Amino acid sequence: MENSELDDTIVAIATPPGYGAIAVIRLDGKCAFNTLRKIAPDLKDIVPRQAQLLSLVDRETLLDQALVTCFKGPQSYTGNDLVEIGCHGSPYVVDRLIDLCLTFGARLAHPGEFTKRAFLNGKMNLTQAEAVAEIVFANHQAAHQSSINLLKGVTGQAFQQIREQLINLISILELELDFSDQENEPQKPQKTKQSVKSILNEINTLISTYSYGKIVREGAHVPIVGPPNSGKSSLLNALIMEDRAIVTPFPGTTRDLIEGSYHKEGYLFRLFDTAGLRTTSNPVEKIGIERAYQMVQKADMVLYVLDLSEPIRDGIIESFAYKHPTLIVLNKADIAKSKNIEAYLQLAGNLPKVVISAKRNQGLDELSKFMVQQIKLRAPASQHQVLTLKRHCDALRRAAKHLRAANRQLTLNQPAEIIITELRWALEHIDQILGKTYNEEILHNIFDHFCIGK
Numbered sequence: 001m002e003n004s005e006l007d008d009t010i011v012a013i014a015t016p017p018g019y020g021a022i023a024v025i026r027l028d029g030k031c032a033f034n035t036l037r038k039i040a041p042d043l044k045d046i047v048p049r050q051a052q053l054l055s056l057v058d059r060e061t062l063l064d065q066a067l068v069t070c071f072k073g074p075q076s077y078t079g080n081d082l083v084e085i086g087c088h089g090s091p092y093v094v095d096r097l098i099d100l101c102l103t104f105g106a107r108l109a110h111p112g113e114f115t116k117r118a119f120l121n122g123k124m125n126l127t128q129a130e131a132v133a134e135i136v137f138a139n140h141q142a143a144h145q146s147s148i149n150l151l152k153g154v155t156g157q158a159f160q161q162i163r164e165q166l167i168n169l170i171s172i173l174e175l176e177l178d179f180s181d182q183e184n185e186p187q188k189p190q191k192t193k194q195s196v197k198s199i200l201n202e203i204n205t206l207i208s209t210y211s212y213g214k215i216v217r218e219g220a221h222v223p224i225v226g227p228p229n230s231g232k233s234s235l236l237n238a239l240i241m242e243d244r245a246i247v248t249p250f251p252g253t254t255r256d257l258i259e260g261s262y263h264k265e266g267y268l269f270r271l272f273d274t275a276g277l278r279t280t281s282n283p284v285e286k287i288g289i290e291r292a293y294q295m296v297q298k299a300d301m302v303l304y305v306l307d308l309s310e311p312i313r314d315g316i317i318e319s320f321a322y323k324h325p326t327l328i329v330l331n332k333a334d335i336a337k338s339k340n341i342e343a344y345l346q347l348a349g350n351l352p353k354v355v356i357s358a359k360r361n362q363g364l365d366e367l368s369k370f371m372v373q374q375i376k377l378r379a380p381a382s383q384h385q386v387l388t389l390k391r392h393c394d395a396l397r398r399a400a401k402h403l404r405a406a407n408r409q410l411t412l413n414q415p416a417e418i419i420i421t422e423l424r425w426a427l428e429h430i431d432q433i434l435g436k437t438y439n440e441e442i443l444h445n446i447f448d449h450f451c452i453g454k
């Protein structure tokens, strides 16, 4: 957005399109109140933050009666003069009202433009602006909680602390440079190194929370794999309590990845039913099996389903199970001989395992609890400071790269200017997280993912 665009008066519907009890239209900018006056001739005084019932007219004809709230800048969401019109949720009324605003000089708002204005007007920092979108999109408890932490600025505090430490260190080094000709005792390189290391540690600790944060935000990716006919599709259906995947007694039924999700203890699990693992000459099935292996590569946890009623054969648990977090799910307990169950339990060895019957819904609760426990094990000590956004993690990684470089330069006894340059780069990346410095590309990437009217 060009800066001149900040002066425009913008309009958009803030509620989902379609029929509804009410719809909210937002009008923001210098001419917001004037535009309102043209469609609401009854309006006398602007009483900030007080809803008024007004007649809205399309030229002379009454279009609707609406509850209108005016916010006088800077005490508004955006920091500008802002109007929220709560009209009846009729697509016709909404379209007409927006058209009228356009006729009177407003323009359509871009996605996220109201929140972008709030950020540019200093009403919130960039991580808080991101939190607004996160709250809207959070569809389970864990994601919601992390977005609230972001909004309250709890997560931002961690970045703020790192920023302060960096500024501190840079100013000490700069001061020494300024007074290097005087008889000041310069800070020992060893001490500078310690400070760099301690900041780097904090950054690395934060980065390490991202694998958990990603699960919190997007849900855990859990492929269901195993030999054909072991009951993978049955397990998917049983866990999501829906008849999603086709279940047949014929091996090789499932080929495409079939996704189904469910919530447990506030976490979202995204299950992927996959083609049974076997050697096959069928080209379609081959592709399906290839996809199953690909899913394993990016999985947060793998459910490896085995059929307890089948004899154990060599290589029935493939080697990837030992490289990725895998839970062995021993299925068909309802028709298995206890001798077989014992043998399978032994086969699974040190891998975590549960015995279930997908068909009879037995052991599923235990399985789910186990899955939750596996996720919880990855939670960092402080649940408040968890990275959930890739943008933050990427910026921290870049900052860490410069701190490592600073560390190397210190070891090589390089002059302070070089160390300061690296530290300044690290600071720049932290500042970009908080939006203390930004460019159009950063803003575009963030706000383009917002909905219109937000």
Ligand SMILES: Nc1nc2c(ncn2[C@@H]2O[C@H](COP(=O)(O)OP(=O)(O)O)[C@@H](O)[C@H]2O)c(=O)[nH]1
Binding pocket: 227, 228, 229, 230, 231, 232, 233, 234, 235, 246, 247, 248, 249, 250, 251, 252, 253, 254, 276, 331, 332, 333, 334, 335, 356, 357, 358, 359, 360
């Ligand atoms: N007795 C019994 N049969 C099961 C169980 N789970 C699945 N089956 C049966 O095993 C066959 C294969 O199941 P399916 O879910 O399609 O296996 P997939 O090929 O691994 O997806 C079907 O006939 C299912 O009804 C179970 O827990 N007990």
Ligand SMILES: [Mg+2]
Binding pocket: 232, 233, 234, 245, 246, 247, 253, 254, 273, 274
């Ligand atoms: Mg199947």
